[in-house]
Amino acid sequence: MIKLRPEIISGIRSAASADELGVYLQNAIMLEHSTIPPYLTAMFSLRSGTNVQIARQIQEIVIEEMLHMAIAANILIAIGGYPAINTRDFIPKYPGPLPMNIGDLQVGIEAFSIDLVKNTFMAIEEPEHPIPIKTVELESVQYATIGQFYDAIKDQIQALGPSIFVKTTAPPQVDSPDWFGDRLFVITDPYTACKAIDLIKLEGEGTSESPFASPGQPAHFYRFGEIAAGRKIIPTPDGFAYGGAPVLFDPSGVWPLRPNCKIADFAPGTHARTRIEAFAYNYSALLNSLHNTFNGEPSQLETAIGVMYDLRTSAVALMETDTGDQSGQTVGPSFEYVDIQGGMPTS
Amino acid sequence: MSYLDSPRIHFRGWFQADVSTINNDIRMFQNDSFVPEYQQMNVNGSWNPKGTAVFRILDCSVTGGFLDGRALTTPQDDAVIGLTVQNSTERAPGKLVDLDPQQQMVSMIFGMQVRLAGPHAEALFEGEFKPAPFTNLWKRQQTGVKMDQQLCAYYQSVLDHVVWSGNIDSNLLTALKAATQDDMLSINFNVYGFGRDPSLPRYTMGHLVGTIGPYRRGEPKQFVLGRQMLSFLTMDDFPVPPTNVNSLQALLAPDGKSLTADFGNTFPIVDASGAPTNLGTVQLGVLRTNPQARITTVESSDLVLIGEVPYLNETWYTQTAGVQTFDLTTNTEAQQLVPTNPLTLVTPLPGSPPSTYNVLMQESINGVYVRADSFVYRLNPGETRQVQFYATQFGKPLASTAINLSSTEGFMGGSGGGPTVTPPTRPTAAIPDIGTPTDALEYLDSVSTDANGRATLDLTASADGPQNPRGYIAGQLYGIDYQLADQPAGYISNIMNYISVLVFDKKVVPDRPTWYQDIQPLFTQYGNLYPIMSQYVVDLNSYDAVVPRIAILKLAFSLPIEDPNHMPVTRDLAAGDRDTILKWLSNPGTDGKPLLGSPPTQPVQIEAPVTPAEPPAAVEPEPLQGAGKTLFIRQFKARRRAKLERESGGE
Numbered sequence: 001m002i003k004l005r006p007e008i009i010s011g012i013r014s015a016a017s018a019d020e021l022g023v024y025l026q027n028a029i030m031l032e033h034s035t036i037p038p039y040l041t042a043m044f045s046l047r048s049g050t051n052v053q054i055a056r057q058i059q060e061i062v063i064e065e066m067l068h069m070a071i072a073a074n075i076l077i078a079i080g081g082y083p084a085i086n087t088r089d090f091i092p093k094y095p096g097p098l099p100m101n102i103g104d105l106q107v108g109i110e111a112f113s114i115d116l117v118k119n120t121f122m123a124i125e126e127p128e129h130p131i132p133i134k135t136v137e138l139e140s141v142q143y144a145t146i147g148q149f150y151d152a153i154k155d156q157i158q159a160l161g162p163s164i165f166v167k168t169t170a171p172p173q174v175d176s177p178d179w180f181g182d183r184l185f186v187i188t189d190p191y192t193a194c195k196a197i198d199l200i201k202l203e204g205e206g207t208s209e210s211p212f213a214s215p216g217q218p219a220h221f222y223r224f225g226e227i228a229a230g231r232k233i234i235p236t237p238d239g240f241a242y243g244g245a246p247v248l249f250d251p252s253g254v255w256p257l258r259p260n261c262k263i264a265d266f267a268p269g270t271h272a273r274t275r276i277e278a279f280a281y282n283y284s285a286l287l288n289s290l291h292n293t294f295n296g297e298p299s300q301l302e303t304a305i306g307v308m309y310d311l312r313t314s315a316v317a318l319m320e321t322d323t324g325d326q327s328g329q330t331v332g333p334s335f336e337y338v339d340i341q342g343g344m345p346t347s
Numbered sequence: 348m349s350y351l352d353s354p355r356i357h358f359r360g361w362f363q364a365d366v367s368t369i370n371n372d373i374r375m376f377q378n379d380s381f382v383p384e385y386q387q388m389n390v391n392g393s394w395n396p397k398g399t400a401v402f403r404i405l406d407c408s409v410t411g412g413f414l415d416g417r418a419l420t421t422p423q424d425d426a427v428i429g430l431t432v433q434n435s436t437e438r439a440p441g442k443l444v445d446l447d448p449q450q451q452m453v454s455m456i457f458g459m460q461v462r463l464a465g466p467h468a469e470a471l472f473e474g475e476f477k478p479a480p481f482t483n484l485w486k487r488q489q490t491g492v493k494m495d496q497q498l499c500a501y502y503q504s505v506l507d508h509v510v511w512s513g514n515i516d517s518n519l520l521t522a523l524k525a526a527t528q529d530d531m532l533s534i535n536f537n538v539y540g541f542g543r544d545p546s547l548p549r550y551t552m553g554h555l556v557g558t559i560g561p562y563r564r565g566e567p568k569q570f571v572l573g574r575q576m577l578s579f580l581t582m583d584d585f586p587v588p589p590t591n592v593n594s595l596q597a598l599l600a601p602d603g604k605s606l607t608a609d610f611g612n613t614f615p616i617v618d619a620s621g622a623p624t625n626l627g628t629v630q631l632g633v634l635r636t637n638p639q640a641r642i643t644t645v646e647s648s649d650l651v652l653i654g655e656v657p658y659l660n661e662t663w664y665t666q667t668a669g670v671q672t673f674d675l676t677t678n679t680e681a682q683q684l685v686p687t688n689p690l691t692l693v694t695p696l697p698g699s700p701p702s703t704y705n706v707l708m709q710e711s712i713n714g715v716y717v718r719a720d721s722f723v724y725r726l727n728p729g730e731t732r733q734v735q736f737y738a739t740q741f742g743k744p745l746a747s748t749a750i751n752l753s754s755t756e757g758f759m760g761g762s763g764g765g766p767t768v769t770p771p772t773r774p775t776a777a778i779p780d781i782g783t784p785t786d787a788l789e790y791l792d793s794v795s796t797d798a799n800g801r802a803t804l805d806l807t808a809s810a811d812g813p814q815n816p817r818g819y820i821a822g823q824l825y826g827i828d829y830q831l832a833d834q835p836a837g838y839i840s841n842i843m844n845y846i847s848v849l850v851f852d853k854k855v856v857p858d859r860p861t862w863y864q865d866i867q868p869l870f871t872q873y874g875n876l877y878p879i880m881s882q883y884v885v886d887l888n889s890y891d892a893v894v895p896r897i898a899i900l901k902l903a904f905s906l907p908i909e910d911p912n913h914m915p916v917t918r919d920l921a922a923g924d925r926d927t928i929l930k931w932l933s934n935p936g937t938d939g940k941p942l943l944g945s946p947p948t949q950p951v952q953i954e955a956p957v958t959p960a961e962p963p964a965a966v967e968p969e970p971l972q973g974a975g976k977t978l979f980i981r982q983f984k985a986r987r988r989a990k991l992e993r994e995s996g997g998e
Contacts, residue, residue, distance in 0.1 A: 048882040178898050269548045274363075274405070281436070288437040302902055303438045306912030309899070310439035313399045313879050317365075339436045339468035341405040344361045344552065 001126040002031075003143035004100045012152040018164035021156055022081035028072040028153070029083055030099040031146070032200070034092045035065050035124055037283075037335040038107055041257070042121070044315045044333065045111035050253025054112070054227050057247070061220050067180050068200045073294040074173040075196060078187035079157075080166040086284075086291035088337045095260050098124065102143050109332055111257035114249060118228045125221035127205035150201050154194045162189050171296040179301065211240055255319040257332035266324075272331045274343035275318040280334045281341050282311045288339075348563035349571045350503075350533040350670070351598040351607045354414040354522040355560035356463075357668040358432045360407025362538060362555040364443045366454075367398030370876045370917065371974045372764030373448040373778060377819035378868065380772035381875045391768050392974025394494060394543045395551060397879045400916045402443040402456050404555065407432040409463070411666035414519045416605070416674070420666050426517040427463075430471070435460035439911040441476065444918050446723055446849050448763040449781055449824050451979050453480035453723045453847050457918065458911030461506050461534065461559075463520075471513040471520060474506030474532060478909060479569050480723050482843050483612055484976070485578075485593045486586040487539060490618050496541035496553070498586060498976050501612045503535040505568045506559070527561035533568075534559045537611040537668065540619035543975070554621055556611060556668040567720040567737055571609075573598035574742045575716045576690055576708045579641050579839045582987060586980055590707045591615050591626070592692065594841055599685055599742060604676050606631075606653060606685060611669030613692075613708075614658045623664070627694050629656045629707065631673060633684045634691055639712055639835050645693060645704050651680045656692075687741055689714055713835045714741035717750055719804075722846045725908075726788070727922040728812035728853040734804040734846060736794065738831060744800025749793050749832035752804065754782060757826040757845040761982045764974050779817035781824040787813035788825045788850050793832065806846075812853035812921075821921060822851045854923025860931040861944025862890045869924055873915050880916075894940050901932045 008024065015021040043058040073083040084090065092099060095108035105123050110116055128145045144152075157164070165188060173186045187193050206212060206219030211233055213219045218226065218233050225242060226232050232244030263280060266273040289304035321331045369375050371393065375385055386396050408431045412419040419425045434440055441459025445451045455478050462473035479502055487499035509530045523532070536557025542549035566572050574597040578588035588594075592615070597608035608631060615624040632652045634645065654673040657663045663671075675682045689710035695701035717738045724732050738745035762778045787809045794802040806827075813823035827846040830838075857865060867890070873880065874887035885900070886892035893900065903914035904925055920928075936942045 178902075271548060271550070274548075274552070277405075278363075278403070282440070285436050285438060292437060300437075303912075305899065305902065306439045306906075306910075309884055309903075309912065310399070310401070312884055314401070316397060316399075316879060316883055339433075340431055340464060341403060341407075341433055344406045344549070346406055346408075 001128065002098060002124055002146050003102045003104055004145065004149050005102050006144055008100050009144045009148060009152045012149070012156050015156050015160070018079040018081070018160070021153070021160065021164070022076055022079060024149075024153060025072055025076040025079070025081065026084060027100055028149070029069050029076065029085070030090060030092070032065055032069040032072055033085075033090070034098045034107070036062055036069075037091070037094065037333075038109055038120065039065065041109045041333055042112040042116060044312070044319060045255045045257050047253045047255060050250050051112070051248070053247050054249060057223050057227060061223060064203050064220070067183055068203065070174055070180070070184055070294075071196045071200055074184070074187050075193050077169045077171055077173050077294065078166070078193065079164045080170070082171065083291070083294040085294065086288045090287065091335050091337055094335065100149070108260045109335065110259040111332065112254050114228055117224050121224045122221055122228060125204055125219070125224060127219070127221055147201060147205060150197050154197050157193050158190045165189055165193075171294060172298050174293055174298045174301055176298075176301055179305070256329045257319065258323050258327065258329040259332060261323075261332040262334050263336055263338070266331070268343055269345045270324060271317075271321045272324060275314075275321055276331055276334050277338065277341065277343040279311070279314050279318050280336045280338045282307060282314050283333070283335055284337045284339060286311060287337065348526060348533070348561040349566060349573075349598070350535045350558040350560035351571050351573065351596070351609060352526070352560050353416070353672075354519045354526060355412065355558050355670070356409050356427055356519065356523070357411040357413075357556070357558050357666060357670065358407055358409050358536075359554070359556040359665045359668065360432065361405050361549075361552050363401060363403050363405060363552045364541065365399045365401040365551045366395060366443055367400055367877055367879065368393040368395045368974065369878075370445070370448055371451065371979075372768060373762050373820060374764065374768050374772050374776035375876060376448065376872060377772060377776040378871050378875065379819075380774055380776055382770060384770060385768070385875070386878045388545070391764055392978065394545070394975070397882075398551070399879050400442040400444060401440045402459060403434050403440040404432060404461070407555065411668075412519045413670075413672060414522055416672070418667065418672075419519065420662075425519045426515050427519050430466070431464045433462045433464045433468075435462065435473070436468070441911055442916055444916065446480075446725075446847055447759075447822075447824055447919065448820070449761060449779075450757075450759040450847050450849070451763060451976055452484060452758040453482075455480045455723060456502060458909055458913065465513045465515055469513045470510070471515060472506075472509050472511045472524075472532070474509035474530075475909065476534065477504045477507045477568060479504035479721075481538070482569075483594050483841075484586065484843070485580065485588060485612075487593065487612065487615055488619060489615050489624055492544065492547070492619070494542070494544035495619055496543055496976065498980075499537065499539040499612060499616075501535055501537040503533075503569050503571075505562050506532040506534055523559075523561060528564045529562065531562040531568075532559050533562040535609065535611070535668075539616060540621055542619065549619070553619075556665060558609075558611075558668045558670050567718070567735065569720050569722070570718050571596040571598055572737055572739065572742070574690055574714075575711045575718075575739075575841070576608075576692060577711050577839065577841055578708055580842055581839075582842055583984075585842065585984070590705075591624075592707045594708070597690060603682050603686060605672050605674050607670060607672040608690075609668075609670050610656055610658060611664075613669065621664070623658050625659060626707070629658060629692060629694050630654065630704075631656060632691050632693055632704075633681055634689045634709070635684065637688060637713060638709075640837050641712075641839060642706050642709060644696075645691065645706055647700065647702050647704065650691065650693065650704060651678070651684055653678065653681050653685075689741075710741070712838050715739070715745060715831055715834055715838070717745075717829060717831050718844060719829060719846055722844070724806055724846065724848045725851070725918065726806060726808040726848060727851045728808050729810045731805050731807040734806060736796065736802040736804065736829065738796045738800045738802070744796070744798070745831075746796055746798045746800055748796050748800075750796065750802055750804075751793050751830050751832050752790055753792065753828050754785065755826040755828035755845050756781065757828075757847060758980070758983055759824050759826055759847065761979070761986055763979055763982075765978065765982075776819060779820065781817075782826065783816050783823065784813060787811070787823060788848055790827065806848060808850045810853070813850050815852045821924070822849050822919070824849055849919065851921035852923070854921055854927060856923060856926045856930055859934070859942060860927045861942040862931070863944040863946050865927050866931050866941075869920070869928065877916065890943060897932050897941065901929065904928050904932070
C-alpha cells in the first residue's frame with residue numbers, strides 16, 4: 001500500500017481556496033503519472049510474441065493510469081488551475097519513492113518479473129483493506145492511503161462547494177469519447193468531480209465488497225494479483241480466488257534489462273547512448289504534448305497518442321541493445337526529461 | 348531569396364534514418380509468397396528489417412552564419428552560434444519514405460519539424476519541413492567500411508508555418524526574421540557518412556551539414572533560382588561524375604557584387620568522417636567565352652578567376668556547410684562577365700602562373716536551365732496536381748520558352764533487390780514493368796513559360812487509374828522527362844531532373860467492407876513488410892489483434908500525409924483503399940466489431956502483371972554491401988546496358 005505523508009491529508013483538509021486545493025490535484029496528477037514509467041518498462045521488457053496476456057493486462061492498466069491522470073488534470077482545470085506536466089520535476093527520480101509517499105516503497109525502472117509485480121506494483125495498487133499480504137513494518141509511523149487522499153480531496157471539494165468551480169475554465173478540459181468513452185468527462189461541480197474521483201478509486205482499488213471495477217475487469221491491484229498468481233480472478237462461493245484461466249509467464253520471454261538506466265551511464269557514440277537518449281526525448285515529447293493537451297490544446301491528445309506509438313517502437317531497439325559491460329544485460333529506458341537530442345560524439 | 352542569401356545560419360550534426368529495408372525488394376510485396384524468413388536481418392540484403400522509418404536530427408548545432416557580408420563563427424560574433432538545431436519536442440519524430448520499391452531515388456522526409464533551440468532549449472523559431480526528396484545523389488564518399496552507404500545527397504525545402512519566439516540578442520536572427528516572407532525559411536542540408544552495419548555506432552546514422560536562410564514569396568522551394576553548375580554526370584557514369592565533383596547551385600547578388608555558391612555536396616570525401624579528398628587547388632571562375640559543349644580545359648586567357656574554394660580547410664565545411672560567398676567588389680572584370688557568362692570550377696595545371704586549367708565543372712551550357720520545383724507526386728485517380736517549372740538563362744528568367752515533356756523511366760523500375768531472393772518466391776513474383784498503361788497519367792507534351800520564366804504543368808491521373816497493372820503491388824509509377832525545346836545541340840541535362848509520379852489504383856468503396864474481402868489483403872502486406880508495426884504495435888495479419896485497436900487505427904489512417912503518425916508510414920495507400928479501411932473501422936456489425944465476412948472459398952488469384960518486364964538483371968550486391976540504393980543503382984545500370992544491347996542487336 002502506498003503510504004502517504006500524513007501532512008498531505010491535513011493540508012487538503014485545511015485548503016481554504018481552489019488554489020490551495022489545486023496543489024494536491026497537481027500532486028494527484030503526478031502520482032498517477034508516476035506509475036506509468038515502471039509499468040511501461042515492465043510491459044516493454046516482454047519479448048514480442050511471448051507473455052502476451054501479461055503484456056495486455058499491464059497495458060490496460062497503463063491506459064487507465066493515463067485516464068486517471070487526465071481526470072485529475074480535468075478537476076484541476078475545473079477549479080481554475082493549470083496542470084504542469086512538462087517540467088523536469090514532474091517525473092519522479094527512479095528508483096525512489098512515488099510522489100507524496102512516506103519513503104517506505106522504492107520504485108525503480110526494471111524488467112518484468114513476478115517479484116516486481118508482487119513487491120512493487122501490487123504494493124503501489126494495494127487497497128486499504130485487502131487480504132493482508134505482508135506485514136506492516138513501520139507500525140508507529142502515521143500515514144495516509146491513496147484512498148484517504150482521494151477521499152479527503154472529495155470532502156474538501158464538497159466543503160468548499162460549487163463556488164470553486166470556474167464557469168469557463170481557462171484551458172478547456174479534455175473530453176475524449178474516442179479514447180476513454182464516457183469515463184473522461186467535463187467536470188463542472190462537486191458532483192461531477194466526486195464521480196470522477198470515485199472512478200479513479202474504483203479502477204485502482206475495486207470496492208470493499210468486490211475486486212472488480214466493472215464486470216470482468218478487476219481493479220489494478222487484483223489484475224497484478226492475477227499476473228503474480230498466474231491465474232485470472234474468479235468469484236467463488238465464499239468470495240474470490242485466483243482460480244480462473246491461466247495467466248502464463250514465460251521467464252525466457254523477458255529482455256534482461258539493467259535496472260534504472262540513466263542516460264549518463266552510457267558513453268556518447270554507443271548504441272546504448274543514442275537509443276536511451278532517443279527514448280527519453282520521445283518520452284519528454286509525450287509529456288510536452290500532454291501538457292499542451294491540458295493547457296489549451298485538447299486536440300493535442302491525439303498527438304500525444306501518436307508519440308506513445310513511436311515511443312513503443314523506439315523502445316524495441318533499446319531493449320535489444322547490450323549494455324556493453326559484459327553483464328549480458330540490455331539497456332532499459334530512462335524517463336529523464338530531455339529537450340535536446342544527442343548521443344553521438346560532436347567531432 | 349533562399350538559403351544562399353544573407354542572412355543565413357549554418358549547422359552541423361548527425362541524423363538518424365531508421366528506414367525499414369524489407370520493402371527495398373518489390374517481390375516482398377507479394378503476400379502469397381511471403382515467408383517469415385524475409386523479415387530476418389540481412390536476408391536478401393535487408394540490413395534493418397525492424398526499421399521504424401524515423402528521420403531525426405541529433406547533436407546538431409549552429410556552427411556559423413553570414414550577415415552583412417561577413418562570416419560569423421563564434422558566439423562572440425553572434426549569439427546564434429553554438430545554439431542547437433532540433434526536431435519537435437512535442438510530437439513524434441519525422442519519417443523517411445521511398446516513393447516505391449521501383450523508385451528508391453527520391454526518398455522524402457515527412458512530418459519533421461525543425462526548431463532552433465535557445466540556451467534553455469526554448470524554440471527561437473520552429474517550422475515544418477515541407478516534405479521533399481533528396482537530390483543530386485552521387486558516390487561522394489570514396490572509401491567505406493562494410494555496409495557503408497557511400498552515396499551522398501542533399502535535401503532542400505522550406506520550413507513552413509514558421510513561428511518565432513523567445514528572445515536572444517542576435518543580430519543575425521533579427522535580420523533573418525525581417526528578411527524572410529510567408530512564414531517560411533529556406534533550408535538545405537547535405538547528408539553523408541551513413542552507416543548500415545549494425546555493429547557500428549553510426550548504424551542508421553550519418554552526418555548532416557546545412558544552411559537556413561530567408562525565403563522570398565514566389566521563389567521555388569526545392570532549388571535556388573540562380574546559377575546551375577553541372578557535373579555533366581551521365582546515366583552511364585552514374586554515380587561517379589566525370590571529374591569527381593558534383594553539381595552545385597550559386598546565386599549572384601542583385602547588385603552583382605558578390606556571388607554565393609553551395610559546395611556542400613560538391614567535393615568528394617575520403618571516408619565516412621567527411622575528410623575532404625585532396626583535389627589540389629580549386630578555384631571558381633567565369634569564362635570569357637560561352638562554349639556550347641563540355642570543356643575539359645581552359646586557357647588562363649579565357650578565364651577570370653573569382654576565388655579559391657577553401658575546401659581543404661578543416662573548419663570551413665563545418666562552419667559554412669560549404670556555402671561560400673565571393674566578394675566581387677574589387678574584381679570588376681568578373682562583375683562584368685558573371686551576369687552573362689558561364690561560371691566554371693577549375694584546378695590549375697602546373698606552371699607559374701598557370702597557363703591552363705583543368706575544368707572540374709561548368710555552368711549549364713549557354714547558361715540555360717529548367718527545373719521542376721517539386722518533382723515527386725502521389726496521385727489518386729481523377730486527381731490533378733500542378734508542377735511548377737522555372738526556366739532561366741544565367742540565372743535570369745527565360746520568358747516565352749517551350750518546355751517539352753515526355754515519358755522516361757528515369758532511375759525507376761527493376762526489383763530494387765538482387766537477382767534472386769532467398770528463399771525463392773512461390774509462386775514466382777515477377778518484376779512488373781512500370782509506366783503502363785500510358786494513358787493513366789495525362790499531361791501536355793509542351794508548356795510555355797510566362798514573362799517570369801515560369802510554367803505550370805497539370806498532371807492528371809485518369810479517372811479509372813492504372814487498374815493495378817503491377818499485380819501484387821498497388822498503383823503504377825510514371826516518369827516524366829522535361830527539357831527546354833530550344834536548348835543548344837549537345838546540351839547536357841542534370842540526370843536527376845525528371846518527375847516521378849506514383850498513380851494509385853481506383854478502388855470503389857464497398858457498401859459493407861469486410862476483413863476477409865477488403866482489409867486483410869492490405870493489412871497483411873503492411874504486416875509483412877513492417878514487422879516493427881506488426882510485432883510490437885498491432886499484428887495487422889490478425890483480425891483479433893486489430894479489433895481492440897480500432898480507435899488508434901482510425902486516427903492513424905485519418906491523419907494527413909504530412910503528419911508523422913500518418914499510416915501507412917510508407918504513404919503508398921490509395922485514397923479508395925484508405926476510405927475502405929476507414930469505413931470498415933467505423934461501421935461495426937451487430938457484435939460491435941468491424942465486419943469479418945467470410946474467408947475466400949478459394950485462394951485469391953493474384954493476377955500476373957499484364958506486361959511482365961525483363962527478368963531482373965543479374966547483379967549481385969557488391970562485396971560488403973547490402974541491398975538499398977547502391978544495389979538499386981547497379982541493377983539499374985545493368986538493366987540499361989541490357990536494354991541498349993537488345994536495341995543495338997535488333998538493328
